[in-house]
Amino acid sequence: MKQNFTVRHGALDGVEAFLSVARHRNFRKAAAELAVTPSAISQAVRALEARIGAALFIRTTRSVGLTEAGERFLSRAGPAFEELIAASDVAREFGKRPTGLLRLSVPPAVMPILLEPLIASFCQAYPEIELEIVASGELVDLATGGFDAGIRLGELVAADMVAVRLTPPFPLVVAGSPDYLRQRKRPERIEDLRGHACLRMRRSNGSVAPWRFADGNKTVEAIVAGPLIAHDYPTLLGAAIQGLGLAQVPGPLAGASIADGRLQALLTPFAVSSPGAFLYYPERRQVLPKLRAFIDHVRLHSGGDPARKRMGKRRSPEPGAAKAADG
Structure with a gap:
């Protein structure tokens, strides 16, 4: 039969009061330690005893002692409660400092x-x-x-999601190598891509992403074709540098290759802007x-x-x- 491991609501209520009384063998000293009234301590212990179904203390007008049930409870609850306190302290550190x-x-x-x-x-x-x-x-x-x-x-x-901007917006750049462009006519319009080898990205949902462009106030999606489909932009960028075809990649990723002449930016009047990285x-x-x-x-x-x-x-x-x- 499956056991029920759910902790009952309020199962830990009164445990701290019990441990303090057991430590001092005195209700008033326990109340002073926990900064509550002796009456509150007494009520908490009685409520705990009622939930457990056994007396935990032997009380007289002059002293307080533990019953056998109290001794057994103390031997198990004491270390467990200390471990809970230690666990709270450890977790609290993660909320105080970078660690x-x-x-x-x-x-x-x-x-x-x-x-x-x-x-x-x-x-x-x-x-x-x-x-x-x-x-x-x-x-x-x-x-x-x-x-x-x-x-x-x-x-x-x-x-x-809560989104925190890490970069400014940047364009998606179409780029090709000088070697590739010597073999093909440089595209001047979006329609010219039909005659080019276009390197494409497969999205995480399995679909191949179209290339996106800005045509006035409209965003245009172009279905392109080519010899390579990759799952990340760096692979597309590397293939474009090697002359395999044209790639549409984030501007910051292509910036160094365009600056040193390994790639040339194309169709820049139609570049669509990405919101940036967040x-x-x-x-x-x-x-x-x-x-x-x-x-x-x-x-x-x-x-x-x-x-x-x-x-x-x-x-x-x-x-x-x-x-x-x-x-």
């Missing part, structure tokens, strides 16, 4: 442009925090995955000092906009609008 394991779910594209330059300085600034970064393109459930927070592009953050988590009250320290450190060193913004005010076809916060 413990900080687990983040981060897309691979964010690593080189946002986190890699900051990991060493963060770990040095907060030696009591263990930083674990799980680089994955999957949109994980933070709670079931055991994550403190995640980092995603703004259009991918769910509406019920750190997100379920509720404000769940922000422990370890996560607060990380948010502040990334903002300080990345130049992220700390202003409070509504993510619903964005130019994106993706559904959902997260609660924005400045942390």
Whole structure:
């Protein structure tokens, strides 16, 4: 038969009073220790005895002693209560200072442009925090995955999340290598992509993402084709540098390659803007000092906009609008 392991409501009521009386063998001294009246101590002990169904103390006008039931209860309840106090103290430390394991779910594209330059300085600034970064393109459930927070592009953050801006908005850039563009006519219009090898991204839901562009005040989705489908932007960027085709990637990720001539930016008049990268988590009250320290450190060193913004005010076809916060 299945046993019921549920702790009854109020099962711990009166235990602290009992332990104090047992320690002092005196109700008045126990009351003074706990800063309550002797009457309150007496009532708490009597209520505990009534729930247990046995007398715990032998009381006379001159002394207080333990019954056999009281001795047995003391031998088990004393260490257990001390362990509860110790557990509370340990947990309380996590709410006072930056310490413990900080687990983040981060897309691979964010690593080189946002986190890699900051990991060493963060770990040095907060030696009591263990930083674990799980680089994955999957949109994980933070709670079931055991994550403190995640980092995603703004259009991918769910509406019920608190979102903290880490970067300014940036364009999605179409780029190709000089070698590739010597073999193909440079695209001047969105329709010109039909004659090009376009490297594509597969979303976490299994669909292949279309390329997005801004045509006046409208966002246009272009269905493109090409020789490679990847699950992350760095792979697409590397393939474009090697001349395999054109890639549409976040501007900050392609910036260095465009600056040094390995890639050329294309269709820039039609570039659509992404809201930028956001750190997100379920509720404000769940922000422990370890996560607060990380948010502040990334903002300080990345130049992220700390202003409070509504993510619903964005130019994106993706559904959902997260609660924005400045942390």
